[in-house]
Amino acid sequence: MLKDFDAALTDRVADSYEAYYDLLRFIARRRFRIPAPDIQPLIHDVFVSFMRHEKVIGEDRRWLIAAIGNACRNYWRNIRPGQQLDNELLDPRTPVDEVLARHDVALLFAKLPVACRSILRLRYVEGLNPREIAARYGTSPGYIRLKVHRCLAAARRALGERS
Amino acid sequence: MSEHPDRTTLAKYLEGEPVDDRLAIATHLADCADCQNELDALEATFRLHDNVLDFIESRRSDRERPLEQFDILATRQRMGAEAARAESFFGDLMRLPIEEWPSAFEANPQHCTEGMVLRLLTEVELEVKRRPQHALLLINVAETVTGSLDIPAIHVCAGDCWKQRANALRHLGRYAESLEAADLAAAFYRLLPLGDFEIGQALYTRAITLFKMTHYEEALSALQSAKELLREFGDTMPLAKTLILEACVRFEQGEIDWAEKTWLEVVPMLKRFDDRIELARVRANLAECSLKRGRPASALAQAQAAATGFAELQMDAERIRSEWMVAAILRALGEHDRALELLYSASASFRALGMTSDAGFVNLDITEELLRRNEWSEAANIARELAGLFTAAGVTLASVTALSYLRTAVEGERATPALVRYVRDYVAADDPARAFSAPS
Numbered sequence: 073m074l075k076d077f078d079a080a081l082t083d084r085v086a087d088s089y090e091a092y093y094d095l096l097r098f099i100a101r102r103r104f105r106i107p108a109p110d111i112q113p114l115i116h117d118v119f120v121s122f123m124r125h126e127k128v129i130g131e132d133r134r135w136l137i138a139a140i141g142n143a144c145r146n147y148w149r150n151i152r153p154g155q156q157l158d159n160e161l162l163d164p165r166t167p168v169d170e171v172l173a174r175h176d177v178a179l180l181f182a183k184l185p186v187a188c189r190s191i192l193r194l195r196y197v198e199g200l201n202p203r204e205i206a207a208r209y210g211t212s213p214g215y216i217r218l219k220v221h222r223c224l225a226a227a228r229r230a231l232g233e234r235s
Numbered sequence: 236m237s238e239h240p241d242r243t244t245l246a247k248y249l250e251g252e253p254v255d256d257r258l259a260i261a262t263h264l265a266d267c268a269d270c271q272n273e274l275d276a277l278e279a280t281f282r283l284h285d286n287v288l289d290f291i292e293s294r295r296s297d298r299e300r301p302l303e304q305f306d307i308l309a310t311r312q313r314m315g316a317e318a319a320r321a322e323s324f325f326g327d328l329m330r331l332p333i334e335e336w337p338s339a340f341e342a343n344p345q346h347c348t349e350g351m352v353l354r355l356l357t358e359v360e361l362e363v364k365r366r367p368q369h370a371l372l373l374i375n376v377a378e379t380v381t382g383s384l385d386i387p388a389i390h391v392c393a394g395d396c397w398k399q400r401a402n403a404l405r406h407l408g409r410y411a412e413s414l415e416a417a418d419l420a421a422a423f424y425r426l427l428p429l430g431d432f433e434i435g436q437a438l439y440t441r442a443i444t445l446f447k448m449t450h451y452e453e454a455l456s457a458l459q460s461a462k463e464l465l466r467e468f469g470d471t472m473p474l475a476k477t478l479i480l481e482a483c484v485r486f487e488q489g490e491i492d493w494a495e496k497t498w499l500e501v502v503p504m505l506k507r508f509d510d511r512i513e514l515a516r517v518r519a520n521l522a523e524c525s526l527k528r529g530r531p532a533s534a535l536a537q538a539q540a541a542a543t544g545f546a547e548l549q550m551d552a553e554r555i556r557s558e559w560m561v562a563a564i565l566r567a568l569g570e571h572d573r574a575l576e577l578l579y580s581a582s583a584s585f586r587a588l589g590m591t592s593d594a595g596f597v598n599l600d601i602t603e604e605l606l607r608r609n610e611w612s613e614a615a616n617i618a619r620e621l622a623g624l625f626t627a628a629g630v631t632l633a634s635v636t637a638l639s640y641l642r643t644a645v646e647g648e649r650a651t652p653a654l655v656r657y658v659r660d661y662v663a664a665d666d667p668a669r670a671f672s673a674p675s
Binding site: 139 | 353473
């Protein structure tokens, strides 16, 4: 029984590593501008800590993202002792929520047809109204409304598949 | 270009789509900070949905296998093997008196590993409530093993040792030392490459001791800091425990609404982690909240769920306490016969476990209920047992005097439920400096 439990935990580490390694690398590289050669050791530290705590962790992805943020902030503190970190890097909530949202939206958008991605981006990310979008596409606002409606339905279906 | 380009024009410019006068826009952007900011914001939002995947996809092809020392699955395997060796050697240690363990490690330095420290500290967790003094000895051994580790294992293990020492010292009532130990744990965790999760737990440990010391404001301050660190990591057991303790402090401060809301927030987390012990405790606490807020029906459901949970876990003392609470709620609901039945059962169960003080307090409830019914003869029988039960529990002579006064009043059919409550409060305080005086 204990063996099965340990095996399940091992699988959890392997699964998380496979699923989130690249995401953690993205955060370290893009969000915290960690030099490329130093990223892999940081991610290794994060997963070692994850293994120590896995029994008390409920949300693997969220925990790992918070941990890489913590590791990256400490990296800069160690490199530049005595220097104040940027406020942006110090606020722990920003990177976690921002990256989680980006990752979710990215995964969702990746499942949509290209035309839908563009239209939804224009409508909801840029905040353009149907008339402005129609002007871009050389079509009528009514057609854009219909298209937005259909794309949202596709997004809902994609969300349903994910959950 | 004299006018500011609108958002759509800027978007087209950014994406390289045809615009009226590209050069004019570029010139305007060089001079107009507002438009440049708008352009930067647009660029950021354009990248919102695709930059994560772009990055991942662009790197997927050139993703090398991690170098040997950074291969996490190999590390996992190493840690697993180390844990198995530690388990085996721990079995050998258990056959020796604990005083001989340090020399056993001296003779077998290959067992001075992080896995061994973790195994020793697992034993500490099992022993800390029951035998805190023994737990301290185990921690000393774990600390000796820690001394032979490398960075960063030495820091995390030293932090863990000090955290557990803080727990053991708290159980021994050595509160000042417990606080110092918790602070030292946090100090070691601050040396880690990523220690926020551990620091949050050290702050929680400090808060428990402050709670025991009834330093509620300081406990809340430590809990607030712990929460800020732990929340970032999503739902975890340390966060759940931090919230539970915060609710306990609020409850003691009379903030029943706050406490109830927080305990309710924790219930799904405890279910998720299948922590049935904490779940049963939280349900018992929620029952008290409902009762205090005048919702006995809701309190009854929570208290019964708590009793069932403790029964399943074979935690007898906690089960009996929950059934005692069920009895109190039934009395509030006017179901006195069922309540009395449960009270008798609780009293007998506490006595069977040797918990005479609890049995005594249940008997006070029984006495009060019997007086309400004018069942004087039975009330006198119960009242006669009180002094014996509380004496066995080691209360002061003044409390025994108060119980004798009550017994005499019951035998003389002069006692009232209010007198029972008066005596109960006196015995609960059990203050040797305050002599008993009959109520006026």
